[in-house]
Amino acid sequence: MVILRDEKRIAVLKKRAQQLTLLGMLFLVGGFVLALVGVQNFVFYQLLALMAGWILSQMGIYLAHRYLRSPRPDEVLDEALKGIVRDGRLYHYLLPAPHVLLTPAGPIVLVPKFQTGKISVQGDKWRQAGLGLRRFFGQESLGNPSREAESMIGALASYIRKHAPSVEEVPIGALIVFTTKNIQELELKGSRIPAMHYSKIKGFLKQKGQGKPLLPADYNALRSAFDEAAAHLPEMVS
Numbered sequence: 001m002v003i004l005r006d007e008k009r010i011a012v013l014k015k016r017a018q019q020l021t022l023l024g025m026l027f028l029v030g031g032f033v034l035a036l037v038g039v040q041n042f043v044f045y046q047l048l049a050l051m052a053g054w055i056l057s058q059m060g061i062y063l064a065h066r067y068l069r070s071p072r073p074d075e076v077l078d079e080a081l082k083g084i085v086r087d088g089r090l091y092h093y094l095l096p097a098p099h100v101l102l103t104p105a106g107p108i109v110l111v112p113k114f115q116t117g118k119i120s121v122q123g124d125k126w127r128q129a130g131l132g133l134r135r136f137f138g139q140e141s142l143g144n145p146s147r148e149a150e151s152m153i154g155a156l157a158s159y160i161r162k163h164a165p166s167v168e169e170v171p172i173g174a175l176i177v178f179t180t181k182n183i184q185e186l187e188l189k190g191s192r193i194p195a196m197h198y199s200k201i202k203g204f205l206k207q208k209g210q211g212k213p214l215l216p217a218d219y220n221a222l223r224s225a226f227d228e229a230a231a232h233l234p235e236m237v238s
Contacts, residue, residue: 001085003078004230005092010067010074017063024057065114065140073112074099076179080198084205094229096155102226104219105211108173109152112198115142116180120187121195130184149174149193163225167218171211177201 031049034042066073074092077099081090089102099110117130119142128142153172160167176195178186188195196204214222 001081001087002089003092004089004094004227004233005074006094006230006233009093010072013063013067017060017068019060020056021060021064024053024055024060027053027056029053061140069114071179073114073179076198077110077112077177080177080201084202089223089226091226091230094233095226096159097152100156100226102222104213106171106173106214107156107222107226108175109149109156111145111149111152111174111176112179113142113145113176114179115140116183118185118187119178119183120185120190121146122190123192145176145195146191146193149176160222160225163228164221167221170214170218170222173211175201175204 027049031046031053034046034049071079077092078090081088081101085101085103087104091100091102092098094100097109099112101108101110115128117128120127124144124146126142126144126146153174156172160170174193176188176191176193178195178197183197186197194204213219
């Protein structure tokens with residue numbers, strides 16, 4: 001499997017995550033200091049500092065979960081796919097969808113989720129429980145992974161229409177992948193988009209197979225369009 005990863009973008013966003021987190025803490029501390037001072041004229045500035053601190057810290061948390069965690073989501077996906085998609089090409093942070101696996105049967109959008117707790121889904125309704133106070137401290141909400149996957153599929157389809165117009169129709173698959181090692185409980189059978197723990201990917205792909213191969217001309221057009229976004233990067237063979 002060939003892996004293409006925008007290391008420069010990762011490095012930039014790592015630094016930005018650290019800067020936003022630090023700046024958010026400074027604003028929050030400033031807001032608390034103004035509250036302790038207790039001067040009436042400072043109430044507006046206190047609220048402004050607290051609000052700015054909360055927003056900046058949330059932005060920092062968002063980036064930190066994606067670019068500062070060890071292992072990062074892209075690294076977990078690399079490990080999960082090792083040895084199973086030998087002729088695949090895995091693109092990280094290069095296309096409209098952050099993680100895309102190109103196989104001879106077409107592209108697959110990978111949607112990594114790091115959230116913990118007890119996670120369940122039925123159709124399009126996702127639930128996350130068992131977090132306690134962690135829900136309010138440093139834990140990004142689960143959101144709706146199904147809709148995230150659909151949004152990424154739409155963005156990738158638009159990219160293909162623009163950069164590979166000769167490809168009239170291509171099936172775009174999606175996998176929602178939970179990347180946390182010690183997650184409490186996952187009940188994902190009810191998801192309308194395949195969802196699983198990263199340790200289950202190999203078994204899923206072996207059982208499902210890669211599907212009907214694309215026409216060689218269509219596959220080559222997709223590969224050229226995707227590689228265009230990675231022209232400045234060296235290939236990494238896993």
